[in-house]
Structure formats: C-alpha cells, structure tokens
Amino acid sequence: MEIHPRVNAIEASEDGGIWSFLVKGEKIAIIETGLIFSPRQYIFPYLKKLGISATDIQLILNTHVHFDHTGGDAELKQACNAHILIHEDEVRFLENPELLFEADVAPTIEFIMGKEHVEEEKTRYLEMVHPGKNVLVDQGLKDNDIIELGNGCDLKVVHLPGHTRGSVGFYMENDGILFIGDAMKGLNEFDGGLPIIDNLAAYELSLEKVQKMPLKTIVNSHPYRGTTISPSTLLRGEEIKKSLDECLEFTRRLREAVKSVAPSFLKKPFFELYDEVAGTFPKEWGLKPSGQIPDQFFSAATLLNCIRQIEN
Numbered sequence: 104m105e106i107h108p109r110v111n112a113i114e115a116s117e118d119g120g121i122w123s124f125l126v127k128g129e130k131i132a133i134i135e136t137g138l139i140f141s142p143r144q145y146i147f148p149y150l151k152k153l154g155i156s157a158t159d160i161q162l163i164l165n166t167h168v169h170f171d172h173t174g175g176d177a178e179l180k181q182a183c184n185a186h187i188l189i190h191e192d193e194v195r196f197l198e199n200p201e202l203l204f205e206a207d208v209a210p211t212i213e214f215i216m217g218k219e220h221v222e223e224e225k226t227r228y229l230e231m232v233h234p235g236k237n238v239l240v241d242q243g244l245k246d247n248d249i250i251e252l253g254n255g256c257d258l259k260v261v262h263l264p265g266h267t268r269g270s271v272g273f274y275m276e277n278d279g280i281l282f283i284g285d286a287m288k289g290l291n292e293f294d295g296g297l298p299i300i301d302n303l304a305a306y307e308l309s310l311e312k313v314q315k316m317p318l319k320t321i322v323n324s325h326p327y328r329g330t331t332i333s334p335s336t337l338l339r340g341e342e343i344k345k346s347l348d349e350c351l352e353f354t355r356r357l358r359e360a361v362k363s364v365a366p367s368f369l370k371k372p373f374f375e376l377y378d379e380v381a382g383t384f385p386k387e388w389g390l391k392p393s394g395q396i397p398d399q400f401f402s403a404a405t406l407l408n409c410i411r412q413i414e415n
Contacts, residue, residue, distance in 0.1 A: 166284025265306025
C-alpha cells in the first residue's frame with residue numbers, strides 16, 4: 104500500500120496488526136521488520152511485487168527493541184547485509200535479548216507469576232525474539248540525528264521514550280510525516296488490556312513533544328484507537344491533534360487511577376488492584392478486567408511500572 108510517493112506500507116502479519124514501512128530515496132530503508140517470520144512470509148513477497156530485491160535495502164531502522172518490531176532484523180540482515188540502526192539506549196538489548204529479559208521482564212514475572220516461572224518464561228521469550236541468530240547493531244541513534252537517504256529524502260530521529268526507554272520516531276520533515284512506532288499507544292491493547300508503558304511520565308512528555316511538531320501524517324506501527332478515533336495505522340490532518348489529545352487524556356486518567364490504588368499496593372491481591380484501575384474508565388473505552396484479558400502479563404507490567412514510579 105502506497106501512503107506517499109516515497110513510502111510503502113507492508114502488512115507484516117496475517118491480521119493487519121503489524122506493519123513495516125519502505126522508505127525510498129537514493130537509498131532504500133525499511134522501518135520495522137515485524138516478527139521473526141515476517142520477512143519470509145510478508146516482506147520479501149511484497150518487495151518482489153514492487154520489483155525490488157531484498158538486496159536493495161540498505162538500512163533497517165527500528166523504532167524500539169520489542170520483538171514484534173525487530174524480530175525480522177536477523178533474517179533481513181542476512182538477505183541484504185543492510186545496516187541496523189536503533190536508539191543507543193537499546194543497542195545492548197537488541198544484540199543480547201537476555202539482558203532485556205533480565206532487566207525488564209524477569210522482575211515483573213517474578214512479582215506477578217512467581218519466581219518459579221522465570222526460567223520457563225525466559226525460554227519462551229527468547230524463542231520469539233531471535234532464535235539462534237545474533238543481531239549486531241551498526242549504529243546507535245540519538246535525538247536529532249539525521250539519516251540521509253538521498254534524493255531529498257532525510258529522516259530525523261526523534262527520541263520519544265515512555266513505551267520503552269529508547270523509543271524513537273523517524274521524521275520526514277519536508278513532508279510532515281512521522282513514523283512513530285508505538286510511542287502513541289492510544290487507549291489500550293487489542294485484547295482490552297492497558298497499553299504497554301514503561302515510564303508514564305516520559306510517555307506523557309513524548310506525547311506533548313509530538314503535539315508541538317508540524318505534522319501532516321502520523322504513521323503507527325499498529326492500528327491504535329482513541330476515545331473517538333477508530334483503530335488506524337495512519338492519522339492525517341485534524342485526526343492527529345484529536346488522537347494526541349485523547350492519548351493524553353487517557354494517560355492522565357490512568358495516573359489518577361493508579362494514585363487511588365497505590366496506597367493498597369502489597370495490601371491487596373495485585374489483580375484486584377488492576378480491576379479497580381480498569382473499572383475507573385468508561386465502558387466504551389474497552390478496558391477489560393484482568394480475567395477477560397488473554398495475556399495478562401503486559402497489562403500487569405504497565406500497572407506495576409506506574410505504581411512503582413508514583414510511589415517513588
């Protein structure tokens with residue numbers, strides 16, 4: 104799907120939930136590589152339809168380290184030997200997924216599920232990331248770096264922490280297009296859980312930073328929804344302000360809800376607190392109680408992060 108003369112969106116999963124983006128200057132870059140099977144099943148066949156060889160791709164740009172955005176890095180790198188770029192705060196985690204698991208995932212699993220589940224979940228996690236394949240990063244990115252693709256097509260790096268510590272957007276300034284990854288999560292995940300937020304204060308500041316940018320198009324890596332905005336990967340014109348406002352309204356409501364349950368942290372069962380938080384939002388916003396969420400871990404991790412940050 105062409106979303107701009109220089110940009111093609113590639114559906115990188117069966118259900119339209121994950122997208123990659125081809126950006127064409129004199130050099131060709133791909134933003135996001137999806138899951139471990141995405142290059143083979145979706146990206147390479149799409150390139151063939153465009154008459155582009157995988158070997159034509161020179162840059163692999165990651166908005167952040169999560170495996171549904173970087174899972175295809177290893178296979179794509181093997182096919183085209185493109186340079187892999189990610190924010191400098193996440194280089195070590197992309198190159199060694201065990202470090203990310205130990206730093207961010209294991210403590211939450213131990214708290215929510217129990218220490219006895221950590222090794223089992225670690226094995227499952229690593230199988231989803233880069234099984235048997237090492238990824239070496241060619242460049243760590245910083246805020247305001249310029250990635251020159253040539254032929255008047257540059258991408259400016261915009262550091263947007265909150266979803267993860269090293270989340271970035273890639274900004275086609277001349278065209279007002281911002282590829283934002285997961286830095287603007289909307290109301291909730293697709294299963295009705297809380298959006299994945301590593302640091303709520305940083306996330307709010309990132310949203311406010313984007314509000315100040317002159318934008319014509321925002322490109323999400325997943326179809327996020329707002330209180331009135333329908334799920335979409337593309338936001339244009341007035342939808343941008345409306346969606347950002349709705350994201351900020353949600354995060355501020357979340358902050359107040361977390362403050363109300365924080366005094367009961369460690370005094371009540373954790374998922375009882377979770378259901379109290381989810382219950383503070385209007386039903387039409389789609390937040391579900393914990394027992395109705397297929398995978399409780401990510402939503403629980405967001406609440407745990409928020410409580411600990413507010414307590415400190």
